[in-house]
Amino acid sequence: MNVAEAVGTALARLGVDHVFGVVGSGNFHVTNALVAAGARYVAARHECGAATMADAYARVSGRLAAVSLHQGCGLTNAMTGIAEAAKSRTPLVVVAAEATQVTSNFHVDQPALATAVGATSVRVDSADGCLDQVVAAVGSAVLDRRTVLVNLPLDVQAREVPPDVVRRLGDLAAPAPTAGPEPAPADAAALADLLAAARQPVLLAGRGARHARAELLALADACGALLATSAVARGLFHGSPWSLDVSGGFATPLAAELIQDADVVVAFGSVLNMWTTRHGSLIGPEAAVVQVDVDAAALGRHRPVRLGVVADSAATAVAATRLLGRRDPPAPGCRSPELAARIAAEGRWRDVPYDDWGTGGDDARIDPRTLTVLLDDALPAERVVAVDSGNFMGYPSMFLSVPDAGGFCFTQAFQSVGLGLATAVGAALARPDRLPVAALGDGGALMAAAELDTVRRLGLPMVVVVYDDSAYGAEVHHFTAGEPLDTVTFPDTDIAAVGAGYGFDGVTVRGPADLAGVRDWLAGPRERPLLVDAKVAAPRGSWWLEEAFRGH
Ligand SMILES: Cc1ncc(C[n+]2csc(CCOP(=O)(O)OP(=O)(O)O)c2C)c(N)n1
Numbered sequence: 001m002n003v004a005e006a007v008g009t010a011l012a013r014l015g016v017d018h019v020f021g022v023v024g025s026g027n028f029h030v031t032n033a034l035v036a037a038g039a040r041y042v043a044a045r046h047e048c049g050a051a052t053m054a055d056a057y058a059r060v061s062g063r064l065a066a067v068s069l070h071q072g073c074g075l076t077n078a079m080t081g082i083a084e085a086a087k088s089r090t091p092l093v094v095v096a097a098e099a100t101q102v103t104s105n106f107h108v109d110q111p112a113l114a115t116a117v118g119a120t121s122v123r124v125d126s127a128d129g130c131l132d133q134v135v136a137a138v139g140s141a142v143l144d145r146r147t148v149l150v151n152l153p154l155d156v157q158a159r160e161v162p163p164d165v166v167r168r169l170g171d172l173a174a175p176a177p178t179a180g181p182e183p184a185p186a187d188a189a190a191l192a193d194l195l196a197a198a199r200q201p202v203l204l205a206g207r208g209a210r211h212a213r214a215e216l217l218a219l220a221d222a223c224g225a226l227l228a229t230s231a232v233a234r235g236l237f238h239g240s241p242w243s244l245d246v247s248g249g250f251a252t253p254l255a256a257e258l259i260q261d262a263d264v265v266v267a268f269g270s271v272l273n274m275w276t277t278r279h280g281s282l283i284g285p286e287a288a289v290v291q292v293d294v295d296a297a298a299l300g301r302h303r304p305v306r307l308g309v310v311a312d313s314a315a316t317a318v319a320a321t322r323l324l325g326r327r328d329p330p331a332p333g334c335r336s337p338e339l340a341a342r343i344a345a346e347g348r349w350r351d352v353p354y355d356d357w358g359t360g361g362d363d364a365r366i367d368p369r370t371l372t373v374l375l376d377d378a379l380p381a382e383r384v385v386a387v388d389s390g391n392f393m394g395y396p397s398m399f400l401s402v403p404d405a406g407g408f409c410f411t412q413a414f415q416s417v418g419l420g421l422a423t424a425v426g427a428a429l430a431r432p433d434r435l436p437v438a439a440l441g442d443g444g445a446l447m448a449a450a451e452l453d454t455v456r457r458l459g460l461p462m463v464v465v466v467y468d469d470s471a472y473g474a475e476v477h478h479f480t481a482g483e484p485l486d487t488v489t490f491p492d493t494d495i496a497a498v499g500a501g502y503g504f505d506g507v508t509v510r511g512p513a514d515l516a517g518v519r520d521w522l523a524g525p526r527e528r529p530l531l532v533d534a535k536v537a538a539p540r541g542s543w544w545l546e547e548a549f550r551g552h
Pocket of ligand 1: 389390391392393415416417418440441442443444445467469471472473474475
């Protein structure tokens with residue numbers, strides 16, 4: 001057995017059950033070893049797609065995933081997806097062959113590439129030590145929630161491993177993530193005191209609290225709180241009558257009003273960045289802000305906090321709930337029948353009235369909100385939604401309901417256009433029981449179109465919806481001062497025909513009646529994926545985009 005085979009076998013034994021990649025000479029053997037040891041290999045058509053599929057698969061399944069890359073150019077192609085994963089603290093192993101000789105055409109400084117985007121890097125440099133190095137890399141990925149690049153130099157890959165390394169392969173097991181730290185008793189008491197006295201408490205959950213739904217619902221019940229999430233944790237409180245959905249640029253007018261009026265805001269696993277707080281404006285000037293995070297460095301990163309708790313969100317919620325349960329009288333909170341009625345009537349974007357932008361004639365265009373409401377009605381509730389970046393992104397993010405936090409995958413930490421389709425592939429593989437929905441702009445769709453082949457080849461029953469304004473709409477609406485827009489506008493592309501070329505069924509939507517084509521496809525047998533080329537009206541930028549531009 002050589003090093004490449006030992007590393008591939010070890011990764012599978014350490015818990016990698018899916019590996020995504022593009023295979024070339026340098027990563028051929030390690031990938032085959034992963035497969036031989038039981039991992040499923042998913043061939044992407046571009047390395048950036050592979051990295052993002054792995055990232056999304058890991059996020060939605062909660063399992064460890066790997067990316068397999070050719071030396072040099074395979075890695076550079078994957079860098080945008082790796083940056084997204086690293087910024088999101090996705091536990092991910094990126095296995096890349098490495099040409100260490102500077103005279104090789106494939107040589108680049110691979111460790112520097114990794115660290116430049118916030119990933120960590122290790123090099124497997126010997127046959128004797130290869131196993132320990134891989135075990136350490138996987139440990140860092142799982143236990144420290146890091147994206148780890150494992151460099152496999154070509155000459156080292158070919159070396160024979162000693163018999164004791166082969167023997168030890170059989171003993172490997174996946175590392176079990178440790179339970180997060182308990183809160184200090186004084187911190188739990190201070191949190192309970194604040195919540196007990198609160199007139200209108202809001203519990204705001206971010207990525208770091210996606211595991212804590214039940215505990216946070218119980219805490220909210222104990223203190224009469226309202227619930228909200230950051231965009232990445234969307235769906236976490238689905239079904240609660242006290243859920244305000246997303247806080248931030250995507251917030252409904254009612255959610256914004258109620259969060260702004262809160263006197264206590266407790267952020268669980270959320271850093272309260274400019275997106276989640278609308279540049280701070282959603283937090284009232286008098287509000288007491290509490291932040292709960294396993295990472296001490298996250299506390300106060302974006303705004304000062306009254307109380308910072310270094311602890312696991314679920315453990316903190318349990319501790320505070322227990323203390324609140326002993327209070328007499330119980331915490332009052334804000335849960336009146338009138339408020340419940342308002343949330344039921346105004347709590348969703350689709351309940352907020354709007355003037356329909358739809359147009360008729362030869363170049364008829366559908367309002368993106370109307371389109372999305374009709375899709376929301378037509379698509380089965382059991383869905384997993386992935387959204388690309390662009391002006392359009394608020395429509396699917398907010399008008400499509402999702403069944404839980406696992407029903408929404410938001411790869412936007414790097415704000416890159418072009419990751420949405422691959423995100424949907426990874427999410428679809430993680431949740432084969434749900435209908436995968438990829439919501440893309442025409443720019444993001446055409447940037448990543450090669451992965452339409454992957455969707456079709458894998459037989460995924462995916463609905464790809466393209467909000468097609470024949471433009472980089474986000475840029476069009478950014479530059480409104482009369483500058484030339486030729487650099488950001490395009491002639492119309494028949495994206496349904498592009499999809500057909502890849503083996504999709506296609507529907508072009510110009511008005512509400514065209515949704516019949518989507519309903520027909522949903523009725524079955526769904527043998528091919530569906531591409532919906534929705535020619536959308538975009539006379540002005542979306543509501544959340546104006547807010548976003550303030551951050552540039
Ligand atoms: C990789 C990358 N390139 C460029 C940008 C800048 N950018 C942000 S939004 C956008 C336009 C996206 O167009 P489209 O996908 O059609 O969505 P729309 O804005 O039209 O709704 C661009 C080019 C980016 N964020 N990421």
